[in-house]
Amino acid sequence: MTEENNFSFREMQHNLLAEAEGLKKSINENLVRIAEIDKYLDSIYGSEEENFKVFSPRNVEHIYRDDIVIHKEEKNKLEMNNRSLYSRLNKVNTYLATIDNFISKSPVTRNFEVLDIQEKERHRIARDLHDTSLQNLSHLLHKIELASMYIEKDVLQAKLELATVSKGLKAVIEEIRNTIFDLRPMTFDDLGLKESFEILFSKLKENNTLYDIDAKVQPIVCQNDLVLMTIFRVVQEACENAIKHSQGNKITIVIEQKKQNCYVLIKDNGNGFSWAEEVENSSKHFGISVMTERIHLLGGKISFYSKKGEGTEIKMMIPLE
Numbered sequence: 001m002t003e004e005n006n007f008s009f010r011e012m013q014h015n016l017l018a019e020a021e022g023l024k025k026s027i028n029e030n031l032v033r034i035a036e037i038d039k040y041l042d043s044i045y046g047s048e049e050e051n052f053k054v055f056s057p058r059n060v061e062h063i064y065r066d067d068i069v070i071h072k073e074e075k076n077k078l079e080m081n082n083r084s085l086y087s088r089l090n091k092v093n094t095y096l097a098t099i100d101n102f103i104s105k106s107p108v109t110r111n112f113e114v115l116d117i118q119e120k121e122r123h124r125i126a127r128d129l130h131d132t133s134l135q136n137l138s139h140l141l142h143k144i145e146l147a148s149m150y151i152e153k154d155v156l157q158a159k160l161e162l163a164t165v166s167k168g169l170k171a172v173i174e175e176i177r178n179t180i181f182d183l184r185p186m187t188f189d190d191l192g193l194k195e196s197f198e199i200l201f202s203k204l205k206e207n208n209t210l211y212d213i214d215a216k217v218q219p220i221v222c223q224n225d226l227v228l229m230t231i232f233r234v235v236q237e238a239c240e241n242a243i244k245h246s247q248g249n250k251i252t253i254v255i256e257q258k259k260q261n262c263y264v265l266i267k268d269n270g271n272g273f274s275w276a277e278e279v280e281n282s283s284k285h286f287g288i289s290v291m292t293e294r295i296h297l298l299g300g301k302i303s304f305y306s307k308k309g310e311g312t313e314i315k316m317m318i319p320l321e
Helices: 004-045 048-054 067-105 107-152 155-183 186-190 193-207 225-246 275-280 285-295
Strands: 212-217 250-258 261-270 301-306 313-319
Touching: 004 067, 107 155, 193 212, 193 225, 225 250, 225 261, 225 285, 225 313, 285 301, 285 313
Parallel strands: 212 250
Antiparallel strands: 250 261, 261 313, 301 313
């Protein structure tokens, strides 16, 4: 991270700290006023004597009704305002924790994290090839050897074995195509980012029929293919994470360009998660760290909003210059 970026993050940190202090001050002022109202109402109810209750057809609720109503309404507004302030304060504290974590890392640490992400990505691809394509090819090799044994004794059985091999080879070819698409979609070079997204979302719908995937993708103009490919990878990672972990049934994706920036919104209606738990168990949630690091490397911004039972929303801003 350059000194300029570091300054930008520290400026953001300073602004967020100032906002947090302002929120705390407003909350405390509201709490003081609520305490004053409670004390005032207690004094009214406490002034009612037993004889007054027994012999008078009217009690304090009647005598001070308007005053009591006004103070109770004020108290309700203050409590509602505090709930809103607490919610915003929690978000600000989350942003501060993320920025503190990023600023505190040395350049060497960040470089190691980039290398770690690359190595884990290679490991995932190698594992996928070993567990699917390689295993299937080994199985088909045995089938071919078996067919060669049948060829002279039982021609019909040999043909059946070869038909199985042919079907298996088609499946392996499809698996390898999918792996190549994960590495770099062929359509990206030929047709562009928008069409690559359309193919990606089509594949996701085809493989996950229970999910309603609502995608709105505008053409993105950028001369740097690395930026466009990174946007593609991050959106792909976010969608696959939602399908794998959210346990919802709808994903909304909006990708658009405004001036020289690309804006991405990805939202699901799943279970959501606690951000504090995600931070504590970051090693178990590799996808989030990958997306965050990739966007930061491009000088962009990414934010996560999630609450248990309310789904997850991811927003990104990526400079295209």
